[in-house]
Amino acid sequence: MEYGFVRVGAAVPKMKVANCEYNCSRIVDLIKRADKEKVKFLVFPELCITSYSCGDLFHQDILLKEALRQLENVLKDTKDTDLIAILGMPVSLNNQLFNCSVVIQSGKILGVVPKTFIPNYSEFYEERWFSSGNKALVDTINICGQSVPFGIDLLFEDSQNSDLCFGIEICEDLWVPIPPSSYQCMNGATLIFNPSASNEIIGKYEYRKELVRQQSARCICGYVYTSSNVNESTTDVVFGGHAMVAEYGSLLCESERFLDDDQLIYSEIDLQKLINDRRKNTSFMEGVVDKKYRRIFFNQKESECMELTRYVPAYPFVPSNSANRDLRCKEIFSIQTSALAKRIKHTGLKYSVIGISGGLDSTLALLVTAKTYELLGISPENIIAVTMPGFGTTDTTYTNAMDLMKAMKVSIREINIKDACLQHFKDIGHDVNIHDVTYENVQARERTQILMDLANKLGGLVIGTGDLSELALGWCTYNGDHMSMYSVNCSIPKTLVKHLVRWVAENMVDKNVRDILFRILDTPISPELLPPSAEGEIKQKTEDIVGPYELHDFFMYHMIRYGAPPKKISFLAQKAFEGKYSKDEINKWLKVFIKRFFSQQFKRSCLPDGPKVGTISLSPRGDWRMPSDADSKEWLEEVE
Structure with a gap:
């Protein structure tokens, strides 16, 4: 991590509804592409292995088992990559089905984070299929032959650098009055990843972008967001494939919406800047709630000197627009x-x-x-x-x-x-x-x-x-x-x-x-x-x-x-x-x-x-x- 910068990315894979094999092939391709670009963390959309819009197919055992089989293939095919990827898939556990993010690195699963807030209004019917992570009965899970931490209380931290710590919230989690990321950041997370499936309606694009930007500002963090694209089911709604990387209130980059093909965006988050402002802003920790988080430690190889892709304004006091x-x-x-x-x-x-x-x-x-x-x-x-x-x-x-x-x-x-x-x-x-x-x-x-x-x-x-x-x-x-x-x-x-x-x-x-x-x-x-x-x-x-x-x-x-x-x-x-x-x-x-x-x-x-x-x-x-x-x-x- 040179000069405090870490390169993060958001992927928008082209997918087929309920075709886990096809979806995972796209996921593997994007992971390998991102690894070549020296991306250290890459987030994929919500339920990307199955696709988000499977509906009652989520109750089909064949789909759930196929998702697990294809996750194993992703682990095998990416075992030689160092980046940490965050994938979305349904996970069956203790008579419940959870909408989860699976965190993987070099063929290993680091942890599984279930969605906390399950929307069940307007065009959303998630409670028909999924339970909230709050209702989970266990804190570990056996998946793909690995016993790994499971729960909404996970933070992932670099064993060599505590400033590099990330949390995960999933789609709707961001839209509630106090998102989980607020607590995660007060407990040490400097990066937040949000795998989403957010459909497009008039005015939602601007509101969504403002949510991400503002949450990154309030939490003094880097916020990486991605959402499903147009290849989700269009039975009743359309998804645009909106991905963003924000830092402390500034949008560093975003995807083009309504594209039919894979997209990969990335930029560098300045963790040194974030930590400095958190230390300076003594109010930041005043509202901290005593939530117990489990730390999942990871190691990453040192990157060779990288070229910044983000824009560095020569006149920081003067808006360029x-x-x-x-x-x-x-x-x-x-x-x-x-x-x-x-x-x-x-x-x-x-x-x-x-x-x-x-x-x-x-x-x-x-x-x-x-x-x-x-x-x-x-x-x-x-x-x-x-x-x-x-x-x-x-x-x-x-x-x-x-x-x-x-x-x-x-x-x-x-x-x-x-x-x-x-x-x-x-x-x-x-x-x-x-x-x-x-x-x-x-x-x-x-x-x-x-x-x-x-x-x-x-x-x-x-x-x-x-x-x-x-x-x-x-x-x-x-x-x-x-x-x-x-x-x-x-x-x-x-x-x-x-x-x-x-x-x-x-x-x-x-x-x-x-x-x-x-x-x-x-x-x-x-x-x-x-x-x-x-x-x-x-x-x-x-x-x-x-x-x-x-x-x-x-x-x-x-x-x-x-x-x-x-x-x-x-x-x-x-x-x-x-x-x-x-x-x-x-x-x-x-x-x-x-x-x-x-x-x-x-x-x-x-x-x-x-x-x-x-x-x-x-x-x-x-x-x-x-x-x-x-x-x-x-x-x-x-x-x-």
Whole structure:
């Protein structure tokens, strides 16, 4: 299991009703196909050996005995495969018939799990044939010459890794108020397999998919579902062959419905991510019920290095679908404006003071502030927008800032900071020609001092402009742009800031403002603290110094959201940015990220208030508590 990933699959075999020999031949073929694809666990539909729609034929002894004979053939024909397969068949036991899942590996039966909830409504008549697993009188069964565990209390666990543990629920079990998988997951299962026979009616496809997705989210698990296909009986209903692999609320892959042939789908479940979130979510085990589960242990061969088949988004904070991205931007912008509105109403302050550089972050902060004032019915003239040209200001950013402020109809202040900084250099004895950190930070602190003092003079609130990515990297001057009275961008990563500004440009402003915003979007990211080039162009480009923000946002997401170790982050980044960054480039910037993330915690320990908008926040009062003097040695060594 490399980097915590395990490959799981769902099979939809072509079948013939009541023809066990034919059905098992298809099952064997699919098991062998999946084994070649390095699938470790494969689930088949409910009652796949006989087919689900046999009706009263389930009372025919010949069918039940043939199912057992064909199961023996499957065991013989797959004894050289290592994967664990979950097959459906009827099992006669103690004067009862059970709808069961038989778990097999390398010619052996690991256990048999009967269905718990037996539907007997609408088109379902299962109680006519089957008993609930709750009514079983024994906990072992002799089947195919093997004595194996039997019951609804079975969990299957890797003897080498307790994180790899799976449970089984069958079809209807998922549709009840508290599915068995809820208890299984609270008792250690990280994977749930559901062999089903779910017929197709209008609207059921969407509902079924949502059930699987939501159960995987509530249980913080991988959920693998499969259902019978169109070759079941169509006497009264039609089955579509719907298979899905979901992980923690996300659908990783699904089958095409209504196909006449075999289907095999598979993907990788990230168990490391699931376990990390379970540990973090302390409510997860609060409702645990004292149910006694028997552990069935298994061993699997170590896989050779596998290529991930699942999609790894390069921009985890940004939805790839344009419609979803627009909805995300609308939601975030509403959170920002609502948060600022509450703060303004609470303080009763008349003015907001904001520094405008002509860059992305201050632009977004101004757009948020302007919309907030509109919602509160306050004139935009009460927004005091201050541009403060310094040694690194270029004509491009100065023009952007001035044009934006004019277009937004806010009150404009222009305060050149050069003379004040020169005086300060003189006061502290710093050579103005030495362009070091002192040279840069004097300018950042001078700007913050102006904003704070102006806010005090007018009775206003200084609006912070810094974003989440800058906080993660510490790319802000302590008690300079690091500080404000309310920070509206503090949990928005840099890769998302661009999309928010673009969304506002396309949806909330007139053409004049829109054109200015698109100019700002095309401007390189820079703190503009060093003098421009001889041609007047921006010389100090942030990403040339600290690295690409798209990489840092990727690193931040996987490290903070899921606790991924550096090796895994690098592995995922190589997949996500294949063809754009080499492994060496990724590791180079990953080391920069780790060093800066650890060394700059002291800045995050004293952040101003600001709203959380996504799954990651670095507020010391909210999501992130970290010692400022923690050692990054272990993380850096793993990158090496």
